[in-house]
Amino acid sequence: MQTQILEKQDTEAFWEALAQCLSPNDLICGADVSETDIKDWSTEIPGKPIGLALPRSTQEVSEVLSLCNRHSIPVVPQGGRTGLAGGAVASDGALLLSLARMSGIEEIDTASATATVLAGTPLQTIQEAAEAEGMMFGLDLGPRGSCQIGGNISTNAGGNRVIRYGMTRDLVLGLEVVLADGRILSMLNRMPKNNAALDMKPLFIGSEGTLGVITRAVLKLHPGIAGANTALVALPDFDSALALLGHARRVLSDRVSAFEVMWADYFDAVLDVTGLRAPLESKAPLYVLIDMQGPDPEKENDLFHDMLAEAMEQGWVLDAALAQSQKDALDLWALRDGVTELLMTTRPTINFDVSVPIAKIGECVAHMRAALETDFPEMNRFFFGHIGDSNIHLVTGPLPADPNVEHRIESLVYEIVRNFSGSVSAEHGIGLHKKPWLKYSRSDEELTLLRELKQTLDPKGILNPGKVL
Template identity: 60%
Template sequence: MPARFLPKDFYHALEEAVGSANFRHADNIPQSALGDWSTERGGTPCALVTPRDTAAVSAVLRLCHQHHVPVVPQGGLSGLAGGAVPSEGSVLLSLARMDQIEEIDTSSSLMVVEAGCILQRIQDAAQNAGYYFALDLGARGSCQIGGNISTNAGGNRVIRYGMTRDLVLGLEVVFADGTILPMMNRMPKNNAALDLKHLFIGSEGTLGVITRAVLKLHPGVCGANTALVALPEFDSVTRLISHAQFMLSGRLTAFELMWNDYYQAVIDGTGQKPPLATDYPLYALIDMQGADPDGERSAFEAMLETAFETSIISDATIAQSHREIETFWSLRDGVSEILSLRAPVISFDVSVPRSRIGDCVDEIRAALTQAFPKLPTVFFGHAGDSNIHLVAGPIDQFDPTGKNIERAVYEIIRTYGGSVSAEHGIGLHKKPWLSYSRSETELATLRLLKRSFDPKEILNPGKVLS
């Protein structure tokens, strides 16, 4: 319902539900609330509310449900798929002021937090308590845990600790009609019927609004052994992952893969001295975190030595200090420089079975070269968890909207049985391609869930599903 048709008492009730300090009318909404880190732009919202507790969230949703007003939940607005941009005439529901760490239970290795808590605060609080919260991604300083959960965020440590889904023990969720669903489980084992929290993890705010969470903590880490290695071909990548996992007893924390085009682009873009020569086909950043990195160093070095002796790797350099570790990671994080220097670009976040990544990248590269000669591309990714990233651009001289480039890439991903979204969600941006990764039966089931949980379709309308 467009904002101009809403009665004044609706706005009065909305303001009363959250308090005048937490209510903004359409003409007073900051520009920062109108978009995320994607290029997607939505409609014009009618209001912005920032409730301070679950009861206020419930009151807002109950009111909007009664008046058929769409609601768009917002976290840190660091998403890359347009999942939190406004729908036309919507109430923006920001969780930013629900940012408390309620409890750290060290005896049970868990933390209870509100959904608006910034990821880095959670990481720091866990570390100060002698523990480790394993989710980590570049937006750690601004993303909120509720958004991480609602998109099932991935990040740098999935190979060892899993996706966000694997780090959540319990949730509190508010339905579209304001009903509060308490699922604040605190136990790793709870097999008392279906675990409903999984319906909301990764649902991008379309089935309910996450307000609180119980998070799983891991034993604290004091540092890492880190190496940058060069590889002769993609078969060596899969061999090295298996070799490292075996020799390190599953303690491999990160395996970040960079093709030569990416490595060269980062070196050129940052002016950084290359730790390894720039003429190898592939590079991998290998990381093993632990409580005693000095004591574990011999095992890490032995793993690399054996890999070199068996010709899995062509060259390697081991970080000798925390500063060198940061230097190695700056190569992987240098994608921001590439995005800036090559704008406008189109970025991809896809996954295919790990054994087929090499062939898939070769096929994508060949298809783009044939369709768009001289289009610059770089390939990189987490690889150990099947995730590939691709940045193509500048695209303005080749395909200004990027749609034809997207089609070429996603057609190939579909033939490999892959996913058009490995870790960033669907939102608005990838909605046209969702059927490339989900069968019609799966999509029909998702629509059935949507109708069951949100019959008036007020929650994040237009996102994920058509």
Template identity: 55%
Template sequence: MKPSTDLKVLFAELADCLDERDLHQDVPPAHLHDWSDERAGQPLALVTPRSTKQVSDVMAVCARHSIPVVPQGGLSGLAGGAVPSEGCLLLSLARMNAIEELDSAVGTMRVQAGAVLQTIQEQAESEGWMFALDLGARGSCQIGGNIATNAGGNRVIRYGVMRDLVLGLEVVLADGQVLDLMQSMKKNNTGLDLRQLFIGSEGTLGIITRAVLKLSPGVGGANTALIAFANYDQGLQFLKQAQTAFSGHVSAFELMWPDYYQFALKTLGRPDQFDRDYGYYLLFDVQSSHPEQDYPKFEQLMADAFENGTVENAVLASSERETEELWQLRDCVSEILSINAPTINFDVSVSLNRIGDFADQLKATLDERFPNLITLFFGHVGDGNLHLVAGPVQGGKEMEHAIESEVYRITRDFSGSVSAEHGIGLHKKKWLSHSRSEAELALMKSVKQAVDPQGLLNPGKIMD
């Protein structure tokens, strides 16, 4: 904030842009943090605009007064990307939550950035379509935040990440200018694809206000199995066999290491469905419009895998209830986090063929250095994404830093990414150089300087 800024003048100008009820000088505590434990600073106020014009007008006021702005969505982020910086204005998109249009003929949906993911999913389903992005925070996360962090989730192996699901964007720049990129064509080869500049930029280059989303044909259900392997290579062999059998339509390939699997069973109070322990457990499903018609093919895949020695054991869901119970093993992460709190939740990726060795080295290193630490491994391994829950972390920030140093050092040694889908935000900024070269970081900063020369948008996040 400029030393010369008169807050009465600032708030008066902001009030002229908004409904009176949408300027909050007393910021509700819920807006001071996200799902991470990051804290950065005290905001001046919170605004909750209801239109793109209001966002544009607010940004123009802030640009005149050099006031930093931190955009907020559903506040379900795990990297501190939406926490306030000192002296900033918080801008929540929550009131801009309309689903403006669903084109049933071509499978597109136009939405405002504050629309909740689950609402979008349900609206698409009601019209015979599916919005493929899915993740545990579906009931609270907002699509603008999903886009800003390039969210991934459970179905990336088949449908891709958020970059693959966005056809158009509307973005408000730091000076209040509105950038209309809302074209819904799937083919548009007219120079730089500016949409991609903002997807994954975590609100540091512009505020996403609206989007055109790509829908997929609706599904009637899925054939689901819980599969046991002796070693990681068997899992890779099975993935290839499954992708071949179903022409690339595998919808979920969620691998669980034994420690996670057993902890999930204990958390849910369930007995093990297998008669002995195995090296890896896979939650596997194939969605389709008529899963019952595809079931014989699903069974044949499993029979072939048993015969050629790829699969050690398997449980096939025979009802929707059994499918839900199998998914609960993978979806009880929030309960596991609570039991092991305080935890560090890692979200990393390496080449698919190296994940087994990568996880082995991580576990061996952490077990040796931190013998009292519980480490649980799982992830969307079909797309190279490994999650690690480490806790309880009892040594405060010093121990947290020591654990992160080991994990990200090994990630760097495997030429991996320190963030597969959660973003960089505030928390992982110090580790970004483990995955990006000096030249890449310099170019990112050059883009930031060109688009936001005053450095007003989400300052301190991703890069300085």
């Protein structure tokens, strides 16, 4: 009995102190937290949080974390909650810490090619602000209007242009982070070159809120681009896709901004469900959508044509449809984006996001397809991917009615990934969803060191508990 009373007093003291950290409208208690605020875009089932804090400054984040740390209250940091791995879903008894009210662009420095932004700023706001200054921000992904840069950084988001601009990690020059105990770590570097001791920013990029809360960032910008040359090509086999990729990168230097491979099973199914017109007359085992973005696509038209002509001469490309207009390009991209419609027809679905070394992708896909055909012949499987990034996406479904089937399919796929020294998560992260499979891509020694780092940075384990590790 006494324990309960003490606990109650402690809880009351915590809430009183928490209310002191924030303005009244920036703290929502227990039952008043909305159903949408406890979830992300994953299928993970959320727990019951004790409340939702919406700080407006780094100082407030620091005070909230310091308080939670003293009281050993778990904290779930949240951005736009568009993640697919469950990294931002509520945990039982945790305080949700949303960065949504720390939104805004503090500076665009065109000479230094940097943008300084608050963590809660939506990705699209940053893209548009860069474009308004004749620059561009290299990161782009579907939920650009909802996702926030703090979430993009903490999950090391990938997306549509990784082949050219890298992952989010490659676009971050500086960070401000609040540690579990409330310490503010200002690493707002703005220089491409800075070798004044170890760069500690990477600890907070891709650690999904388990080592610190990102509050501010300095981002790297690139020169603005005016448009793209786009083509859809048909290929005889995967080796030709590799040859085409090498050729395109050699001839077009770094300007290849998309190289999306679609295997025939995916391609034909998308034509079927979307009713889109086939842009090429003949059928092929493999298709690639290739984009070269540049400052003056008209001028670079010939270069792009010559590149494709040479690829046809070499036999790597069987047939090609070149976009003659912006509309043509959108029509070609609709085939790649048709995955949305495809997913609706294959429910319930498992949507895989894995990577293997680029040279092994063809072989790996063949293994997966054969194994799935054998064990789950009644189920569809559609393969596509960003092969320049080593990334394979696989959509499987509709799942057979068997409570264990999801685990069995995942096990089959992830074992093949492991055999190819690949990663069970190319871009979506680990969160809750892929925790059981993390050991397929990380050794015991790596997981031990990860735990040691967690212990160092968050000794009470309050930050996003139960996620990743």
